[in-house]
Amino acid sequence: MHRLSTVQAYALGLVACVVAFWPSLVLDAPSSCFLLAIMASSLFGGRGPGLFTAGLSAIAFDFFFLPSPLSLSSPPSSYLRFAVFVAAALGTVELIEARRRIEESRRRSDDRYQLVAETATDAIISVDENSRILMANPATAKMFGWSASELIGSPMKLLLPELSELSSRAVIELTGIRKDGTSFVAEISIGTGSKGKSNVCAIFVRDITQRKQIEMELRRSESYLAEAQARLSRATQIATVAELAASVAHEISQPLSAVVANGQACLQWLSAEPPSLTNARVAAERILRDGKDAGEVVRRIRALFKKTALEKSALNVNEVIDEVAGLIRNEAARKQMSVETDLARELPQTLGDRVQLQQVLFNLLLNGLEAMDSIVDRPRTLFIRSKLESPNFILIEVHDHGVGLTDPDKVFDSFYTTKEKGMGMGLSICRSVVEAHGGRLGTKPSQEPGTTFFFTLPIAANVSI
Amino acid sequence: MKLDESIVYVLDDDYRVRESLSSLLLSAGLRVETFGSAAEYLEFEKPDLPACLVLDLELPGMTGLELQGEIAGGDAPPIVFVTGHGDVPSSVRAMKAGAIEFLLKPFDNQQLMQAIYGAIAQDREARLKRAEMSDLRRRYALLTPREREVLPFVVSGLLNKQTAAELGTSEITVQVHRMRIMRKMAASSLADLVKMAGKLGIS
Numbered sequence: 167m168h169r170l171s172t173v174q175a176y177a178l179g180l181v182a183c184v185v186a187f188w189p190s191l192v193l194d195a196p197s198s199c200f201l202l203a204i205m206a207s208s209l210f211g212g213r214g215p216g217l218f219t220a221g222l223s224a225i226a227f228d229f230f231f232l233p234s235p236l237s238l239s240s241p242p243s244s245y246l247r248f249a250v251f252v253a254a255a256l257g258t259v260e261l262i263e264a265r266r267r268i269e270e271s272r273r274r275s276d277d278r279y280q281l282v283a284e285t286a287t288d289a290i291i292s293v294d295e296n297s298r299i300l301m302a303n304p305a306t307a308k309m310f311g312w313s314a315s316e317l318i319g320s321p322m323k324l325l326l327p328e329l330s331e332l333s334s335r336a337v338i339e340l341t342g343i344r345k346d347g348t349s350f351v352a353e354i355s356i357g358t359g360s361k362g363k364s365n366v367c368a369i370f371v372r373d374i375t376q377r378k379q380i381e382m383e384l385r386r387s388e389s390y391l392a393e394a395q396a397r398l399s400r401a402t403q404i405a406t407v408a409e410l411a412a413s414v415a416h417e418i419s420q421p422l423s424a425v426v427a428n429g430q431a432c433l434q435w436l437s438a439e440p441p442s443l444t445n446a447r448v449a450a451e452r453i454l455r456d457g458k459d460a461g462e463v464v465r466r467i468r469a470l471f472k473k474t475a476l477e478k479s480a481l482n483v484n485e486v487i488d489e490v491a492g493l494i495r496n497e498a499a500r501k502q503m504s505v506e507t508d509l510a511r512e513l514p515q516t517l518g519d520r521v522q523l524q525q526v527l528f529n530l531l532l533n534g535l536e537a538m539d540s541i542v543d544r545p546r547t548l549f550i551r552s553k554l555e556s557p558n559f560i561l562i563e564v565h566d567h568g569v570g571l572t573d574p575d576k577v578f579d580s581f582y583t584t585k586e587k588g589m590g591m592g593l594s595i596c597r598s599v600v601e602a603h604g605g606r607l608g609t610k611p612s613q614e615p616g617t618t619f620f621f622t623l624p625i626a627a628n629v630s631i
Numbered sequence: 632m633k634l635d636e637s638i639v640y641v642l643d644d645d646y647r648v649r650e651s652l653s654s655l656l657l658s659a660g661l662r663v664e665t666f667g668s669a670a671e672y673l674e675f676e677k678p679d680l681p682a683c684l685v686l687d688l689e690l691p692g693m694t695g696l697e698l699q700g701e702i703a704g705g706d707a708p709p710i711v712f713v714t715g716h717g718d719v720p721s722s723v724r725a726m727k728a729g730a731i732e733f734l735l736k737p738f739d740n741q742q743l744m745q746a747i748y749g750a751i752a753q754d755r756e757a758r759l760k761r762a763e764m765s766d767l768r769r770r771y772a773l774l775t776p777r778e779r780e781v782l783p784f785v786v787s788g789l790l791n792k793q794t795a796a797e798l799g800t801s802e803i804t805v806q807v808h809r810m811r812i813m814r815k816m817a818a819s820s821l822a823d824l825v826k827m828a829g830k831l832g833i834s
Contacts, residue, residue, distance in 0.1 A: 415715060416689070416715035416736075417715075419715040419735075419736035419737050420645045420647060420648060420715055420736065421647055422736070422737035423647075423648055423651070423713070423715075423736040423737040423738060424645075424647035424648055424650065424651040425651075425737070426651075426737050426738070426739075426740060427648075427651035427652050427654070427655040427740060427743075428650075428651040428654060428655070430655050430658075430740040431651065431654035431655035431657070431658045432654075434655070434658035434659060435654075435658045438658065442658075445654065445657070445658065448654070449651075449654050449658075452647070452650060452651060452654075456647050456651075459647070499691070500689060500691075502691050502692075
């Protein structure tokens, strides 16, 4: 409805009143004529002009149609007539105003709903109980390629052939078919309700082709990430090899030099005049001993750097600790540090990948040694302990008397490092290895100076192979 | 000092290396003393013999290079370095500081023996030279102040008469000084005395 300006509305009220005056006189039906004027004024001008017209009408009614205008000598019936007229006039104005308000608010809410439907990027389609389309928003037209007028009255199966029943409230994924026959992945949610006698449904359709694509890419990049992590872990292994190369070369070259020198000595004792069999025998025995030593070193290193997937087998944690401690002792001795172990006897076996667990322990021990590099005022001892933590878990602790950690929570983050040449991957890989075994890796506060790292491993009986 | 005898000091923290080198050198007829640390080696009363030190680069406490610096100068034996690590900078340092050889473990026995023999020979030479010099100095110390004054004139080839004139004394006195110098310095001829003076830096 076209709304009038305030001045126009009041002018209309005045005009209506004047226009009503004439037939009132002619027909002598002032009440009906003035009420008509009030109705017109309220209807088109609103409450204010309606009351204005009612006022004017009341004055006109009083002056022209009652016996003596507002005088005390008038009979009581004329007062009553006047009062009834005023009541009817006010009632009319208020009634019309109330109705106008209801209409106004309905129009506003309709506008709001329409705005939502028209600007939504999801297709919103309402269908009747026979799955025929009653209404479709502009997004529907855009999504499916049909115009809204083409869609109205068409069966819903035209758009979503797989849609079987309309009662489902859950979000489902279906194939949507466009006008040109192409398809897309549609996410459907359905709202049901009743309007009057018939049941209607609102169907919300969202084109999730792009999201699906992103999800797929995400999954692909996740698997790429996992692969990169695996490669990185291998790289750290190699970095560890490089770090340790000097130490390893030393470890092998010591017994080898001894073997060579003893061999030469043995020959010389044999070819002496007279030959010294005792000395030659001693030299030969040392060759055997040192040769085995070197072989042992090689065996341990090979075990340490073999590239294998997680190969779980029942194993004794103490054996793993002994092997790695054996490897690290030489390095420790070179730095004038000692490695001590306190291993619980008769620990139950755990299920794990020996090489990877060696790696974890090796990393922790190496970190421990490095933490003690700058310590001079206390014993530089690296302490390894194993014990049964609970009926289900074995606990392994590595305690160093080193400089300690400034930020114990951060050390497990990837690329966080306190070392000049570190990559910051060691501990984060360790943690993922331990977690892959169903255990935990962390630090423990301790009264003594230094740092305590611990990790737990489930005992074999509680793990299914 | 006995010139035909010699001794090899082996300083390595690994008992296997000490054992095997000791056996090897003994079987080659060399006298051997082994040490596990620099401190042990420094404490040892070393016999006055041509010697060689087979020294491990990595040692607990004082490292091989530090020990080399510590004993440099004096009458320390020449050093043959052996190492399991063998990085270029430390080998350069060791050689610059006068090491005979820098061998990587596991080393070649023959190379090691050659280095040891070479070191002993070098030490023997050095010891001879040192012994000779200290002998000369000891004899020079026997001269009286006046005789030391006369010596440069004698060895520079001046006649007794000229020397006497220079020093403002009689020719006879100079002749007596000269005879005493020859005797005290145990010089067999004037040429011999000139050579000795040269070694002592007198001209």
